[in-house]
Amino acid sequence: MPRHTEDHRLHLLREMLRIRRFEEKSAELYSAGKIRGFLHLYIGEEAVAAGVMQSLAPDDTVVATYREHGHAIARGVGMGPLMAEMYGKAEGASRGRGGSMHIFDAATRFVGGNAIVGGGLPLAVGYALADRLRGDARVTCCFFGEGAVAEGEFHESMNLAALWGLPVLFCCENNLYAMGTALQRSESETDLALKASAYGMPAWHVDGMDVEAVEAAAQRAVTTVRGGPGPVFLEMRTYRFRPHSMYDPELYRPKEEVAAWKERDPISTVQATLREQGALDNVALEKLEDEVAREVEAAVAFAEAATLESLDDLARFVYAEGAAE
Amino acid sequence: MTTGVRTSYREAIRSALREALQRDPRVFVMGEDVGRYGGCYAVTKGLLEEFGPERVRDTPLSESTFVGAGIGAAMNGMRPIVEIMTCNFSLLALDQIMNNAATVSHMSGGQFSVPLVIRMATGAGRQVAAQHSHSLEGWFAHVPGLKVVTPATLEDARGMLWTALEDPNPVLIFEHALLYNAEGELPADAGPVDIDTARVRREGRDVSIVTYGGSLPKALAAAEELAQAGVQAEVVDLRTLRPLDTGTIVASVTKTHRAVIVDEGWRSGSISAEVTARLVEHCFYELDAPVRRVCSAEVPTPYAKHMEDAALPQVADIVAATQDAVSTVA
Numbered sequence: 001m002p003r004h005t006e007d008h009r010l011h012l013l014r015e016m017l018r019i020r021r022f023e024e025k026s027a028e029l030y031s032a033g034k035i036r037g038f039l040h041l042y043i044g045e046e047a048v049a050a051g052v053m054q055s056l057a058p059d060d061t062v063v064a065t066y067r068e069h070g071h072a073i074a075r076g077v078g079m080g081p082l083m084a085e086m087y088g089k090a091e092g093a094s095r096g097r098g099g100s101m102h103i104f105d106a107a108t109r110f111v112g113g114n115a116i117v118g119g120g121l122p123l124a125v126g127y128a129l130a131d132r133l134r135g136d137a138r139v140t141c142c143f144f145g146e147g148a149v150a151e152g153e154f155h156e157s158m159n160l161a162a163l164w165g166l167p168v169l170f171c172c173e174n175n176l177y178a179m180g181t182a183l184q185r186s187e188s189e190t191d192l193a194l195k196a197s198a199y200g201m202p203a204w205h206v207d208g209m210d211v212e213a214v215e216a217a218a219q220r221a222v223t224t225v226r227g228g229p230g231p232v233f234l235e236m237r238t239y240r241f242r243p244h245s246m247y248d249p250e251l252y253r254p255k256e257e258v259a260a261w262k263e264r265d266p267i268s269t270v271q272a273t274l275r276e277q278g279a280l281d282n283v284a285l286e287k288l289e290d291e292v293a294r295e296v297e298a299a300v301a302f303a304e305a306a307t308l309e310s311l312d313d314l315a316r317f318v319y320a321e322g323a324a325e
Numbered sequence: 326m327t328t329g330v331r332t333s334y335r336e337a338i339r340s341a342l343r344e345a346l347q348r349d350p351r352v353f354v355m356g357e358d359v360g361r362y363g364g365c366y367a368v369t370k371g372l373l374e375e376f377g378p379e380r381v382r383d384t385p386l387s388e389s390t391f392v393g394a395g396i397g398a399a400m401n402g403m404r405p406i407v408e409i410m411t412c413n414f415s416l417l418a419l420d421q422i423m424n425n426a427a428t429v430s431h432m433s434g435g436q437f438s439v440p441l442v443i444r445m446a447t448g449a450g451r452q453v454a455a456q457h458s459h460s461l462e463g464w465f466a467h468v469p470g471l472k473v474v475t476p477a478t479l480e481d482a483r484g485m486l487w488t489a490l491e492d493p494n495p496v497l498i499f500e501h502a503l504l505y506n507a508e509g510e511l512p513a514d515a516g517p518v519d520i521d522t523a524r525v526r527r528e529g530r531d532v533s534i535v536t537y538g539g540s541l542p543k544a545l546a547a548a549e550e551l552a553q554a555g556v557q558a559e560v561v562d563l564r565t566l567r568p569l570d571t572g573t574i575v576a577s578v579t580k581t582h583r584a585v586i587v588d589e590g591w592r593s594g595s596i597s598a599e600v601t602a603r604l605v606e607h608c609f610y611e612l613d614a615p616v617r618r619v620c621s622a623e624v625p626t627p628y629a630k631h632m633e634d635a636a637l638p639q640v641a642d643i644v645a646a647t648q649d650a651v652s653t654v655a
């Protein structure tokens with residue numbers, strides 16, 4: 001059971017704040033030209049990554065999307081290497097070869113940001129298959145947006161994981177829009193959990209703006225997957241507060257809708273609960289914000305001080321270095 | 326002729342698969358109809374009975390996901406051998422092959438590798454029309470991060486698989502469908518062979534015929550015919566299209582000063598074009614005649630026998646192109 005004590009609630013708040021402040025800084029650095037390429041912000045959806053990661057063990061595997069800063073931070077990937085990656089530096093998580101969309105971290109079994117919609121699902125099935133064949137008790141947690149549900153790879157992967165009884169937790173982040181395409185404009189059946197249950201796996205939805213609800217659902221899902229055999233599908237109903245990426249005039253959704261969802265900001269919600277309980281006052285919040293700000297500043301300093309990969313190493317890692325173990 | 330066991334290309338691959346399954350518990354075979362059906366070309370026949378359904382896995386018709394699952398399992402410590410029935414269907418898995426298998430090592434800064442083997446049949450010549458007759462090995466050879474091998478002999482059919490499995494990178498094995506029934510002798514102790522060099526299959530001093538895969542037997546037949554006419558053609562088998570062994574090709578052409586390239590792929594943007602470019606880059610001044618190419622006609626492979634025959638490189642075409650190359654006076 002999730003530990004809904006005040007301390008744990010504070011921990012969830014901290015995790016969400018770390019993501020939010022890191023990304024606000026990233027947007028600023030993007031405008032300043034320090035970060036280039038595509039940058040997809042997770043702001044508004046923090047409760048999903050922060051909640052789900054509580055349920056995973058260090059030995060579990062995480063497969064993420066191009067909107068993965070939140071997943072990476074909540075999983076424990078260092079903010080320094082993350083920021084340095086967006087700076088394109090050699091000390092970056094992927095040595096400057098991936099950028100914002102392709103954060104990899106072997107140490108935390110963080111198997112990448114994948115920028116092909118639906119492209120990570122087959123990979124997750126394979127990770128789970130390997131664990132099953134070896135008898136390892138790991139869970140592979142695979143994040144994807146609701147846009148991926150229209151892709152063939154989604155259906156193939158749901159089917160294969162269920163057919164073979166593989167330990168995958170499919171985490172669908174339903175933020176209602178795939179770029180500018182609203183869910184009801186792309187799906188014949190918009191109840192995604194219902195759709196997923198057709199593959200013969202437990203599937204349900206949860207309020208993705210409520211970090212404690214997400215955590216509870218993820219705990220239950222992970223317990224089910226570990227108990228096996230077979231996958232679970234979780235739909236997290238959430239919303240992105242920012243544009244799809246840095247180049248989006250947001251013509252496809254009304255401002256009032258965005259404002260209404262911002263009323264349900266997962267960070268404000270937890271703060272309010274904590275205040276009500278008397279577990280958070282202005283002084284404590286300031287202290288927390290200050291600690292997070294310092295972590296973000298340290299990440300920026302790390303990225304600034306980091307070095308550029310030598311061009312002599314341009315072609316390194318195209319093929320694996322050294323023999324296979 | 327080497328003395329040894331009489332076998333076929335198909336059986337040579339099967340014994341390589343069996344050996345791999347016996348030697349390494351991380352190896353498993355996965356694909357459409359590899360188990361109960363015995364493989365669409367009967368290559369995996371009997372393996373299910375011998376190794377069981379956990380290690381010889383029938384998959385649904387889901388090329389993208391079972392190839393992607395092979396990639397994930399390889400990244401997670403296993404040594405999968407994925408069979409795609411034919412390269413025509415690999416197009417449904419192109420996303421996984423190009424966007425995941427080929428990129429993960431580089432894109433992760435070397436943190437992850439993909440020790441995966443994908444086998445598939447390739448090629449035309451059986452009147453199965455356009456959608457079952459593609460030769461896509463040249464396409465895949467375009468992609469950094471992949472290795473592409475084209476066994477044309479029993480020895481390579483037997484020996485390339487184990488080497489590919491030991492390679493920490495994704496290796497694609499293209500088996501020409503017309504070779505499966507090819508028979509010959511293989512030493513009883515035939516073992517692994519390298520997957521990064523070309524081989525001279527027949528020595529000659531007048532002209533180099535450079536080819537690979539299903540076109541090798543045709544090139545050798547052409548060389549035999551040319552020998553009757555007094556032309557000593559050297560036949561080079563590329564064996565591996567990526568990495569391409571430029572050294573062996575250049576050495577042969579530096580000796581013969583003339584080159585004919587035979588490729589079942591379409592001429593435009595093909596591996597034959599790449600070989601030509603390398604000759605131009607590396608031994609331009611050694612050439613006594615323009616490079617000749619014998620490729621498939623630029624049409625979707627037709628069904629009717631006479632049209633299909635006309636569309637594919639044939640022995641007579643190779644003989645004619647080679648005669649043409651040797652008759653050109655520098």
Ligand SMILES: Cc1ncc(C[n+]2csc(CCOP(=O)(O)OP(=O)(O)O)c2C)c(N)n1
Nearest residue numbers: 067115116117145146147148175177178179
């Ligand atoms: C296969 C593929 N098609 C199209 C795109 C372009 N694209 C990038 S993100 C995106 C929307 C995806 O929406 P969703 O899966 O809901 O995730 P979200 O961006 O909302 O987190 C599209 C269409 C892509 N990256 N991959």
